[in-house]
Structures are given as structure tokens and as C-alpha cells.
Amino acid sequence: MARESNEAFYWTLFSAGGVVAALFIPAYLLLFYISIPLGWVRVPSYDHLFHLASMPIVRMFLFLLCSLSLFHWAHRFRYTLYDGLQMKHLNEVIFTLCYGGAVLGTVVAAYLVWNFV
């Protein structure tokens, strides 16, 4: 595999995903998945959310947020398994599962935002 030479590429995706995840996920998660379900804030109407999510820039943002975050996960989780659980000998399997998952999530995200309206 030409994996080793691509390490910089994967690291760039990891790094970009790390920035995007750090900046956007806490607010998004706290707002949509904790504050709104617990009734801490006024529940936004479906129409408002649909209108927001149908804007091209928001769809682009959601796509990048999902995809880059997954590539961030793939890289970090891969090394967690290698070093944390000393599973370096399962290198090929872990690599395929992690990046396969990230690619699958990217395809799903692309399908959802592309066919949103």
C-alpha cells in the first residue's frame, strides 16, 4: 500500500477536521441535542430550520462539518487503536474500517445535502 507516503494528506484532513469540530460542534450539539430537547430555549419552527438548511451555504457548511469531522475521527481513532490498545498488527483492517467509515459518511452527507430540496 502507498499509505505511508499519503500520511501528510491524511494528517491535513485530520487537522482540518479538528479545527472544524472544535469550532462548530460544541455549540451545535448543545443547542440542537441538549438545549432544545430539554426546553431550555424556544423551540425553532420546522419551517425556519428547513429554510436555513435549504440555503446552499448552510448545506455546504453541513457537508464539510460532517465529512471533515469524520476524517478527523478516522485518523485519531486509528492511532488510538494502534497505540492505546497495541493493535498495530491489525493495521490493514483498522485502516480500512476507519477511512471506509469516513468515506461512507461523506457519501451519505453528500447525498443528503445534494438532494435536500
Add this chain to the structure above:
Amino acid sequence: MRARDMKTQAPKIAPQYTLYHPRWYRERVSTYWWLQQKGYLKFVLREISSVFVAVFVVVTLFQLNALRQGPDAYEHFQHWLRTPVALSINIISLCFVVFHTITWFNVAPQAIPPIKLRGRKLPAALIATSNFAAWLVVSGVIAWLVLR
């Protein structure tokens, strides 16, 4: 050249030459090495935060799908968000994601190339602080867009 000479000179009945493999002494590291020190544990928790980043993405993909399908599907999704299981997952995720944000911004000054301003290096604290400021602004913008 030398190798060929040796080969031609070697007697035909010479015993098979086996390579000598030195075995270094290596202490066996426990699989749970990261539980032995606070610093190691923090490192592993930081790495595990990525799992919750992935969990967040999966939930968000379901949210997008529900939003796309219509008001009934979205109401169903919101109903699921109010279940104890969903709330527990999301509260744990929030803790890990915030941990990711803090650790990520704190190492940013070491990860990016040094920025020079009027010949002087920008202090690390300023870079980290500006990252946290950006985090605040972005969070405010998200809340404003959704709740207005």
C-alpha cells in the same frame, strides 16, 4: 564481487547459513499503560473524544434526513432526542467535544508555523486566546441563526 567469490568458493556440502537475529530486551508494556499516569489518561481521553465527534456526525446525518423528509419525520427525531438514552449520549458527547476544543486550541500555537509581527513572534497565549474568541463568536452566530 566479494559475495560472488565467496559463493563460488563455498563447499557444496556447507551447512545452511541462517541469519543471526539479535533479540533486544524490551519490557512488555501493559495494554492498559494509559491508566498508569494522569498525563497518559488525559492523552487517551483526548484521543477518544474523536469517537464522540463521529457520534455527533451520525446524529446530525439523521437530523438532516429527518428535516428533509418533512415535519412529521422531524417531530419523530425530536421525540427521540428527548429520550434518556439520546440525552445521555449527547451530554457525554458534549463533555468530550468541549474537551477536544480546549485541548485543540491550547496546542494550536505549537502546531502552526510561528507568526511574526514586526519581527517579533506572536505570543502563544495570544494565538490560543484568539482561537477561543473565535469559538465564542461562532457559537453565538449559530445560536442566533437558529433561534432568531
